Amino acid sequence: MPASVNRERLLKTIDDYARIGATDSGGVTRLALSEDDGRARERFAGDVTGAGLELSADDFGNMVARREGSEVLAPIQIGSHLDTVRRGGRFDGALGVLGGLEVIRAFNDAGITTRHPVDLINWTNEEGVRFEPAMMGSGVACGVFDREWACDRTDLDGVRLGDELRRIGFQGERNNRPPTGAAYLELHIEQGPVLDDADIPVGIVEGIVGITWINVRILGQADHAGPSPMALRRDALAAAAEIILVVEHLASESGPPVVGTVGRFDLEPNIINTIPSQVEMSVDFRHRDAEGLKRLVDRLIESADEIETRRGVDIQLERFWTSPPTAFDARIVDAVALAADAVGAQSRRLWSGAGHDAKYAAEMTPTGMIFVRSRGGLSHCEQEFSESDDIVAGVATLLQTVFALDASLDSIVT
Ligand SMILES: [Zn+2]
Structure with missing residues (x-):
């Protein structure tokens, strides 16, 4: 493949975002729709527009940045979340969004125009810590949650989610909701010990239990x-x-x-x-x-x-x-496995024991996920850690998957 991951740029980007809401013990607190979530969103908006993408926000604050394709096709979507739990880690969620940003930048560097548009999505309130339940933005976009109901959720101080969304300036339009895509891909840390135990850096996720x-x-x-x-x-x-x-x-x-x-x-x-x-x-x-x-x-x-x-x-x-369990689309899962092989990343198949935005995305769009090994399986804590080599292997797998699917998918014409 003509495009490749720029390791230094990727790791620096992850470092830069980890400073937004950084805790004194090396973790991150960036609760959904807080000041720090707002700052991370502003930074993301600058980064995607700087990479030449068209940015929009939907009526639940989900951010969608589009890189146009050469044909009129449904988009290949890459998504995850920039919000974190209280005293969480730097990779949970951010890896998927910033790995997606690196994919876009790698395509730009190589001068590649894909057939499909590529949409990079930052979902609102994945963690569900400040406002319950979890995976709210993807749930609203995919029709699992009613938007008005979700906007009425309050935090412990009685503050409404909908008011916070407006306050930080990311309340957009309903018609900006992510459409049904040709494929949805999410790169995420494993948050469990299976890959670490097997000494394997990359996981091909077959579904969510x-x-x-x-x-x-x-x-x-x-x-x-x-x-x-x-x-x-x-x-x-x-x-x-x-x-x-x-x-x-x-x-x-x-x-x-x-x-x-x-x-x-x-x-x-x-x-x-x-x-x-x-x-x-x-x-x-x-x-x-x-x-x-x-x-x-x-x-x-x-x-x-x-x-x-x-x-x-x-x-x-x-x-x-x-x-209910969500089995991912076999074509997408196979494409991820082939991509890992193609970039020389050692991988194995596994199921996710935790929920992700991909679960709701799969309601609309053929979906797959890529996991990156978490040291000791730890997550939702400041000790959460993934090795740089594993991060790069995961993003390279994502890049190759998008590239291969773009060539092979006979997708729904929008
Ligand atoms: Zn997450």
Whole structure:
């Protein structure tokens, strides 16, 4: 391929953005629609217009910068987010946006005009830290969230999202919403330990796992810990302990990427010499297919029934929230894999255990993701780190993917 990544420029750009909202311990706090998010957006606006792109903002503040193509075709989109969590890292989100910027600059350097327009997107409020829920900008653009509802979300100080959007000057027009693309690509740090453990720099993401959340309530009988023989107890906590191990066992025996977690736990009366009467806890299951997710829940219910009968407690399970799995488009995933090979980046396929804007983008556009190894799998913390060589390998893979898809896609004519 005639274009190539300019390593120094790419790393310097990432450094420059990491100064916006920099923390004293090497991290970044750039909450959605804060002053610092505004400053990062201003800088991005300057960078993309400086690279010759046409910039617009939609009615939810999603920024779309277009590099025109030579044919009338749907765009190839590159997107991610510039907002961060509180005391987060410098690469989560920014890598995808700034890696995309480097792709544009590399095309410019090489004098390449693509057939498709290339759109670079900075999605509003991916993190969902200041304003819940997460992945809001991509969700609004793809019709998963209603815009008015999203604008009415407030932060802890009662400030409305919609007011902040106007205040920082990025409220645009509805007709600037990102259109259905020929392809959507997102480069992101893995935020998990799989690549690091395998000593592989680049991940070919096949999809985003589905998530289901269950609330478990166990009712036993409180009683004096001294006079109550073991066989006559109805101990809610002992029953909960069994359920926690069932969750762990079900996930472990399914193998990656299936995971199961009990993360929230409340115990009554929580007194040293009283048998526990009540437990409330959460279960989080993640699986690559909806049927598999349902099987996990069914098997948990079976086990709970058995534990309930044997222990004489009452167990209620409520599956109260589910996010279905998203399998990425096989043509795009294959193109990413070929691109990694073409640029000599060692890679492996994997599923994402966390949500990304790509999940909602995939509702509209054939989508794929590229992961870059995270040291120790750490993210959403100041210790988040990826090696420069891995960053460059990830961006080179992105560049090659865009170049190859531009040549091969027989896309929808706009
Ligand atoms: Zn992210």
